[in-house]
Amino acid sequence: MSYPCMRAMVTNVTTIRPDQTVGEALAIFKDRSIRNVPVVDKDGKFVGLFGLQQVLFNLLPKAATIEDGVENLSFVIGAAPGIAKRLRKIEPVMVGDIMNKEPHFADCETSTIEALRLMAKHGSPVVITDSKTGNFKGIISRKSLLDNLYSLLEEIEKEAENSKE
Amino acid sequence: MSGHEGAGQALTHGPEVVFGWDGMIVSSVILFIVYAFIITDRLNPAVISLLGAGAMIILGVINQELAVQGIDFNTIFLLIGMMIIVGIMKDSGVFQYVAIMAAKSVRGNPRALLAILSIITAIFSALLDNVTTVMLIVPITLLLTEQLKLNPYIFLASQIFASNIGGTATLIGDPPNILIGSAVGFSFVDFLENTAPIAAILMVFLVVFFDLIWGRKLKTSLKAIAHLLRYKPEEALTDKPLLVKSLMVLALVFFGFVVGHGQGIEPGTTALTGAALLMMLNIYKMKPEKQTKSVHTAFGEVEWDTIFFIGLFIVVYAVEYTGLLSLFRAC
Numbered sequence: 001m002s003y004p005c006m007r008a009m010v011t012n013v014t015t016i017r018p019d020q021t022v023g024e025a026l027a028i029f030k031d032r033s034i035r036n037v038p039v040v041d042k043d044g045k046f047v048g049l050f051g052l053q054q055v056l057f058n059l060l061p062k063a064a065t066i067e068d069g070v071e072n073l074s075f076v077i078g079a080a081p082g083i084a085k086r087l088r089k090i091e092p093v094m095v096g097d098i099m100n101k102e103p104h105f106a107d108c109e110t111s112t113i114e115a116l117r118l119m120a121k122h123g124s125p126v127v128i129t130d131s132k133t134g135n136f137k138g139i140i141s142r143k144s145l146l147d148n149l150y151s152l153l154e155e156i157e158k159e160a161e162n163s164k165e
Numbered sequence: 166m167s168g169h170e171g172a173g174q175a176l177t178h179g180p181e182v183v184f185g186w187d188g189m190i191v192s193s194v195i196l197f198i199v200y201a202f203i204i205t206d207r208l209n210p211a212v213i214s215l216l217g218a219g220a221m222i223i224l225g226v227i228n229q230e231l232a233v234q235g236i237d238f239n240t241i242f243l244l245i246g247m248m249i250i251v252g253i254m255k256d257s258g259v260f261q262y263v264a265i266m267a268a269k270s271v272r273g274n275p276r277a278l279l280a281i282l283s284i285i286t287a288i289f290s291a292l293l294d295n296v297t298t299v300m301l302i303v304p305i306t307l308l309l310t311e312q313l314k315l316n317p318y319i320f321l322a323s324q325i326f327a328s329n330i331g332g333t334a335t336l337i338g339d340p341p342n343i344l345i346g347s348a349v350g351f352s353f354v355d356f357l358e359n360t361a362p363i364a365a366i367l368m369v370f371l372v373v374f375f376d377l378i379w380g381r382k383l384k385t386s387l388k389a390i391a392h393l394l395r396y397k398p399e400e401a402l403t404d405k406p407l408l409v410k411s412l413m414v415l416a417l418v419f420f421g422f423v424v425g426h427g428q429g430i431e432p433g434t435t436a437l438t439g440a441a442l443l444m445m446l447n448i449y450k451m452k453p454e455k456q457t458k459s460v461h462t463a464f465g466e467v468e469w470d471t472i473f474f475i476g477l478f479i480v481v482y483a484v485e486y487t488g489l490l491s492l493f494r495a496c
Contacts (some may be wrong), residue, residue: 004183006190015368061307061308061311061312062307062311063304063305063306063308063311064304064308066304066307068300068304069304069307070261070305070308072258072261072400072401072403074397074400074401074403075261075396075397075398075399075400075401076308076312076396077393077394077395077396077397078391082392
């Protein structure tokens, strides 16, 4: 018996277009109490993932975000007001410009254990796409995956009880 | 008789090119293909040079023993040793510390900063590999120029030149110097006496040139300078004991470069021994599993693109062995 990860998929998900601004995305995050949002183009194709991680990353000086960049910024004193001002600067930036363009995603047939591995290694959520069209289908969050595993556990335990009787 | 010919005759069975092809032609074609890929940047140089080296051996232009003879292990060991030392040393934060101290010493003046960062780049390039130097100095340059709201490109352009000039000053500053020194037998002191003064003169020209063309036009605000002056360079020094160990080993390595030549100790041996000594000092008192992790991290600092040289040595040695270079010399 196979256990595809789509059993844990949430389909009622807020998405955002790549041409929407970071300010709009931040308003959505605040309004819905979420931290990540899949970025989907006008044809419904999944193009990336945007979250608070990308916002925080872009508040840092370039020197700290490039490959082999500065690894310690504790010598920079009194930079917090400047960083706060950067928030205003990145608000008009388009989500498509700073989103994670290479997120880890799965398709409907991906097994639950692979989805679990992706989530454990690369973080939540795991985006589910149609393997043929690349269209966005839904996400698997930590909560939805755990809920799914608990319902499976209940089924197993119920079956075990029934077989005892 | 060249050394290579001698080496070839010492073998019981010399190489035999497949299908009876002419070795000189085959080696020339392989060399041409390898360089075509390197110049056009179509394939990673390390990969194409290794493929070329493999082809030279498999097609019988040279045999296995000759291929190994062609590798200049002194150069490879010197590069690897210095990469490990610098890789460990950079974790102390010393390079950031020096750059921030320099920026503060000129009170954030953009013109002076352009000059002093170029000079620091040249000095580091003379003492370390210049690619490594640029990789260490560029991030901190970006940070300083962003703080002062200056265009970083002028600074980076100046540092590219400075790195190349500084690299020519010493035996270890640049891979070509290492290759020349190793092949001809020039010592660390030979380079210091002959190329370092010229490099110093060139640096003066470079600093004046960049200042006249771009430096004098650089402007920043007093507010930005005030922010820069608040930097605490001592906070950049994240591991002072490591810094002390690294400087101690680096001093010993340079001492080894200077005195080792007369004793028949190659710079590659000195650098690799220095790297091993620094790793030992770094892992001393650590638990075995932590030691392994630390040593793996140190080895991870080696840019394995250095393998490029192994392939290239074999390719060039094969070309030399078949007599192509002698033909050019005769012409």
